[in-house]
Amino acid sequence: MASSFPSEIAIRRADFSNLASLVEAFSGQDAVVVTIASDQIANQQILATAACQAGVRRFLPSEFGHNSARLKEGTVLAGLLAGKAAMTKFLSKLADEDESKNFSWTGVATSPFFDWGLDHGVFGIDLAKRTVRMVDSGTEKVSASSLRFVGEAVVAVLRKEEETKNRMVEVVEFTVCQNQVVALVEEAAGCKLVREEGVPTGQELEKAAEDKLAKGDYGGAFFDALLAWNFKDGGVHAVPEGELDNELLGLKARDVRDVVREYVKEREGK
Numbered sequence: 001m002a003s004s005f006p007s008e009i010a011i012r013r014a015d016f017s018n019l020a021s022l023v024e025a026f027s028g029q030d031a032v033v034v035t036i037a038s039d040q041i042a043n044q045q046i047l048a049t050a051a052c053q054a055g056v057r058r059f060l061p062s063e064f065g066h067n068s069a070r071l072k073e074g075t076v077l078a079g080l081l082a083g084k085a086a087m088t089k090f091l092s093k094l095a096d097e098d099e100s101k102n103f104s105w106t107g108v109a110t111s112p113f114f115d116w117g118l119d120h121g122v123f124g125i126d127l128a129k130r131t132v133r134m135v136d137s138g139t140e141k142v143s144a145s146s147l148r149f150v151g152e153a154v155v156a157v158l159r160k161e162e163e164t165k166n167r168m169v170e171v172v173e174f175t176v177c178q179n180q181v182v183a184l185v186e187e188a189a190g191c192k193l194v195r196e197e198g199v200p201t202g203q204e205l206e207k208a209a210e211d212k213l214a215k216g217d218y219g220g221a222f223f224d225a226l227l228a229w230n231f232k233d234g235g236v237h238a239v240p241e242g243e244l245d246n247e248l249l250g251l252k253a254r255d256v257r258d259v260v261r262e263y264v265k266e267r268e269g270k
Contacts, residue, residue, distance in 0.1 A: 016043070022050030031058040031158055038065070039218050041083035045090055052094055052103040058158060058165075059105045061087050064150060066229075067109035067170055070237070076209040077225040080218070088168065095166050106157050107168040110150050111143035111239060112230065114173065114256075115263050122226060123181050125193065127267055132193040135231035136202050138179035141238040142230040143172040146259050149251070156249035169245040173253040175238045178231050184257055188264035200224075202232025 005011060014025035026032055032051045034044055044061050051059045061084075068085045071078035084107075091105040117123050124133035145153070153171045157164045186193055200208060205228035213221035229237060246253065 016046070019046060019050055019053075022047060023054045026051050026054035026056055029054070029056055031060065032056050033060040033154055034062040035064075036062045038062075038081065038083075038222065041081070041087060044083075044087050048087075048091055048094055048105070052098055055100070055102060057102055057104060058161065059091065059103065060154065060157065061091065061105065061107055063087075063107035063168070064110050065113070066111060067168065067239075069168070070239070071229075075225070075229070076206065076213055076221060077229050080213070080222050080225060092166065104161075104165045106164045106166070108150075108153055108157060109168060109170040110145040110153060111172050112145075112226070113150065114144040114146045114259065116147055117144065118181075118185075118263060121223070122230070123178060124199075124227070124231075125182065125185055127185065127189065127264070130189075130191055130193055131196055132182050133196045133199045134178060134182075135199065135205065135227055136233040138182070138231070139177050140231045140233055140235055141175050141177050143175045143237075143239045145171060145173040146254070149173040149253065152251060153249060156251060160249060163248060164245075169249065170239060170243060171246050171249065171251055172239050172241075172244055173259075174256045176256055180256075181260070184260040185264065187257075188261045189268065202228045202235070206232070 012025040015021040029051075032047065034047055036044065041062055048059050048061070063084055066077070066081065068078070068081050068088070071081060088107055091107075095103055095105060112122055118125055118127070121133075124135060126132070149171070153169075157169060182193055205224045209221045209225035209228065212224065229235060
C-alpha cells in the first residue's frame with residue numbers, strides 16, 4: 001500500500017518477521033511507539049525484543065484503549081485483549097533481564113478513542129445518516145480520550161521518563177454517557193438523530209459477541225463486546241478520577257462539547 005509522509009520524516013522499512021531487520025530499523029532511536037491494531041497485539045514481542053537489542057531506551061506497546069487489567073476475567077472483551085496483559089508481562093521480564101539496564105517500557109491506557117469511535121460506530125452514532133443505536137438506557141458512563149489527547153499523553157510519557165518507567169499509566173480526557181454524546185452531536189450538527197429500532201440490549205450484545213467469536217469473526221465480536229462493555233446498564237466501567245495519571249503527566253483535558261463541535265465541523269464543514 002502506497003503511503004506519503006512529510007519530507008522531514010525519515011522513513012525506515014523493515015520485515016516485521018525478521019528480528020535482524022527490525023534491530024537495524026530501530027538502531028539509533030531513543031523510543032519506539034507501537035500503534036498496530038488490536039488483533040495484532042500478540043505480534044509485538046519481536047518488536048520489543050528488537051528494540052531492546054537495538055539499545056532503545058523506552059518502548060511503548062500498542063496498549064492504548066482499555067486497560068486490560070480492568071477487564072473482567074471471562075468476558076469476551078477480556079479474552080480478545082488478553083494479548084495486552086501477556087505483553088505487559090513479557091516487557092517486564094525483558095526489562096528485568098536486559099543486561100545493559102537501558103531498556104524500559106510504558107503502557108498507555110486511554111480508554112476508547114473518542115473521535116475515532118464516533119467515526120466507527122463505537123458510540124452508536126452515524127453522523128452521515130443522522131441515526132443512533134442506543135444501548136439500554138444510554139445513561140451508563142464511559143471514559144474516553146480524543147486522538148489529540150492520546151498523542152499528548154505519549155509525548156508527556158517520553159518527557160516524564162523516570163516517573164513512567166516500567167509501568168502502566170492511565171489517562172482519560174473526559175467521562176460521558178451515550179445520551180450526552182448524542183445531545184452534543186445534535187447540538188453541533190443542528191439536527192435530531194433518529195433512534196434505530198430493534199437495537200440489541202447490552203446483554204444481547206454480549207451474547208452476540210460470544211457467538212461471533214466462536215465463528216472466528218474477531219472484528220464483529222470485538223465491536224459487540226466493546227459496545228456492551230461501554231454502555232450496558234450497570235456496568236460501571238468508567239475509570240475513577242483518583243486512579244488517573246493526568247496530573248502526573250501535566251495533561252489538560254478539553255471540554256467534550258468543544259471536541260464534538262470540532263469533530264462535526266471537520267466532518268461536515270460547519
